Amino acid sequence: MKLVTAVIKPFKLDEVREALGEIGVTGLTVTEVKGFGRQKGHTELYRGAEYVVDFLPKVKIEAVIDDKQVDQAVDAIIKAARTGKIGDGKIFVRDVEQVIRIRTGETGPDAV
Numbered sequence: 001m002k003l004v005t006a007v008i009k010p011f012k013l014d015e016v017r018e019a020l021g022e023i024g025v026t027g028l029t030v031t032e033v034k035g036f037g038r039q040k041g042h043t044e045l046y047r048g049a050e051y052v053v054d055f056l057p058k059v060k061i062e063a064v065i066d067d068k069q070v071d072q073a074v075d076a077i078i079k080a081a082r083t084g085k086i087g088d089g090k091i092f093v094r095d096v097e098q099v100i101r102i103r104t105g106e107t108g109p110d111a112v
């Protein structure tokens, strides 16, 4: 299992959630965050306006995904979140050792 973390433009959240739902991703954690990438946050077009701030609002999506589906999930996020403009975001993929569903005690991919 992998933890797929995507930092995206906030207005792309619904599209990304839909795209992940379509490939069968059943759980997500979403957090409102702020950050910067190579542009160092100095200027970025956000909803048509040029921002001159240090940290720009982003949405962080975290999904633990079965190894077999990771490539598909990453592709789905890229397709849904991409505008082609600076600040489209990044995707990080990490190993996950264990997942436990508290209600049933299921573990591993069954608990995802």
Ligand SMILES: Nc1ncnc2c1ncn2[C@@H]1O[C@H](COP(=O)(O)OP(=O)(O)OP(=O)(O)O)[C@@H](O)[C@H]1O
Residues within 6 Å of the ligand: 007, 008, 034, 035, 036, 037, 038, 039, 040, 056, 058, 085, 086, 087, 088, 089, 090
């Ligand atoms: N190396 C990093 N570590 C952690 N978070 C990062 C990193 N790079 C980017 N982020 C997060 O991702 C968000 C979006 O990054 P951004 O798209 O600006 O990256 P970029 O490499 O500058 O891409 P672009 O060239 O499209 O602007 C940032 O606001 C920040 O929250």
